Amino acid sequence: MNKKIGIIIGIVLLAFLVIGASSAGFLDFLGGNGTADNDNKTLVVGFDAEFPPYGYKDDNGEYVGFDLDLAQEVCDRNNWTLVKQPIDWDAKDSELDSGSIDCIWNGFTINGRENNYTWSKPYIDNKQVVVVKTDSGINNLADLKGKIVETQKDSSALAALEGDQKSLADTFKTLTQIADYNTAFMDLESGACDAVAIDIGVAQYQINQKGSNQYKILDEEISSEQYGVGFKRGNDELKDQVQKTLDEMFEDGTVEKIAQKYNTYGVPGSLITK
Template sequence: MKKKMLTVLLAAAMTVSLAGCGSKDADKKDNASVQNTENAKSDNGSDRTQFVVGFDAEFPPYGYMDEDGDYTGFDLELAQEVCDRNGWELVKKPINWDSKDMELESGSIDCIWNGFTMNGREDDYTFSDPYVDNSIVVVVAKDSDINKLSDLAGKVVDVQADSSGLAALQGDDATDENKELTASFAELQQVADYNTAFMNLESGAVDAVVLDIGVAKYQMSSKGDAFRMLDEQVSSEQYAIGFKKGNTELRDQVQKTLDEMVKDGTFTTIVNNYTDYNLPEMVCLGE
C-alpha cells in the first residue's frame, strides 16, 4: 500500500515538474518573441529612439575628431539635425572602413554616413538621394615635378583602402583611362587613413596621394603651403547615405527630414560652416 501511495505521489510530482518546465519554455519563447519584435521595431523610423551612424573618424570635413576630442563634421552635423527633428538620440560610431558592410549587416549601425560614394554601389545598399557631387583629385608636394596625371608614371602613390579614390583607380567601374594610369604607377599603396598618407607624402616616402577633394582641401589648409593639387581630376562621384539593402522605411524618414532641412534653409546653414572645403559648390541636394 505504501509503495502504491509512493508511486502515485512521484507521478504527481513529475507532472507538476513537467508542467513547470513547459511554462518556463513558453516564457522563454514569449520573451524571445518580444525581443524579436523590439529588434524589428529598430529597423524602421517610427518606433526608434536612437540613430546609430557609422563613420570614418579620420575623414574630414565629413567626420573627424576636433581639437576638443569631440566627433564632428559636415555629415555628423546633418545627422544631428535629423535626429533632433525626429526625437532620436544620435549615436556616433567610428568604424573601421574595411568593416563597414559587416557593421551594417549585423545591425550595429543604422547607416553609413560619411562621404559615402554611391556610384557603382547602387545594388548593394538602399541609398538616400545624393547630396554632394565630389571629385577625386591628386595631391603632391609643393616642389614636386608632377604637374599632370601622366607624370604619375613610375611614381609611388598612396590611397585609402576601400575608398572612393581606390575605386576610381582600379574598381569595377573604373574607366579604362584610370586603369591604365594605375598600371603606370611604380606602386599603389593602400593605407588605413589619410593622415598616414599625408605623413608619407610629407616625408617623401610617396610621391602623391589620390583622394576626395574635400579631404584634400582640409589636409592642405591644415598644413600650410606644403602641398598642391593637380588641375586634372581622376574622376567625379556623388555621396549619399547608405542604409542596409531593403531598409526603405528608415531611408525615407531620413530623406524626408533632409528635404525639410533644405526647404527651410537649415541644410544651407550647415553647408556654409564648411566653405573652406568648397562644400557650398559641391552640394547637390535640392537642386
C-alpha cells in the same frame, strides 16, 4: 497543505511575471533585440572617424563633420537621439547587416554600390584628385609616371584607379593602399610616396591643417562621384523618414547653412540642390 502549495505556486508565478516584465523593458531600451533597429528612436550612424570634413575627431576629441551635423539636425527634427558610431571602414557592411548601425553616413559613394544598399538621394557631387608637394615638379597626371602613389583602401580614388583610370595607374611605379589619409600625408611629407589620390574635401582639409603652401592639388581630377546615406537593403521606412527630413532641410536653407561651416573644404560648391 494544498492551500499552502497553491500560495507558493502563486508567488512563484508572480515572480516570473515581474522578471519577465523587467527583462522586456530592458530589451525595449536596447531596441528590442539589443541592436540598432531604431524602435527606441535612436539613430546609430556609422562613419569613418578619419574622413574630414564629413566625419572626424576635432581638437577637443569630439566627433564632428558635415555629415554628422546633417544627421544631428535630422535627429533633432524627429525627436531622435543621435549615436555617432566610428567603425572600421572595411567592416561597414557587417556592421550594417548585423544591426549595430542604422546607416552609413560619411561621404559614402553611391556610384558602383547602387544595388548594395537602400540609398537616400545623392546630396554631394565629389571629386577625386591628386595631392603632391608644391616643389615636387609634378604638375599634371602625366607627371605621375614612375611615381609612388598612395590612396586609402576601399576608397573612391582607388576604385577609379582600378577602373576607368587603370591606364593612368599602370604608369605609376606603385599604387599603394593605406589604412587612412593621415598616414598617406605623413608618407608624402617624409618622401615615402610622391602623391596621394584622395577626395577633394579631405585633401583641402589636410592641406589647411598642414599648411597651404606645402602641398598643392593637381588641376586634373581623377573622377567624380555622388554621396548618399546608405541603409540596409529593404529598410525603406527609415530611409523615407530621413529623406523627407533632408528634403525639408534643403528647402528651408538649413543644409546650405551647415555646408557654409565647411566652406574651406569646398562643401557648399559640391552640394546637389535638385
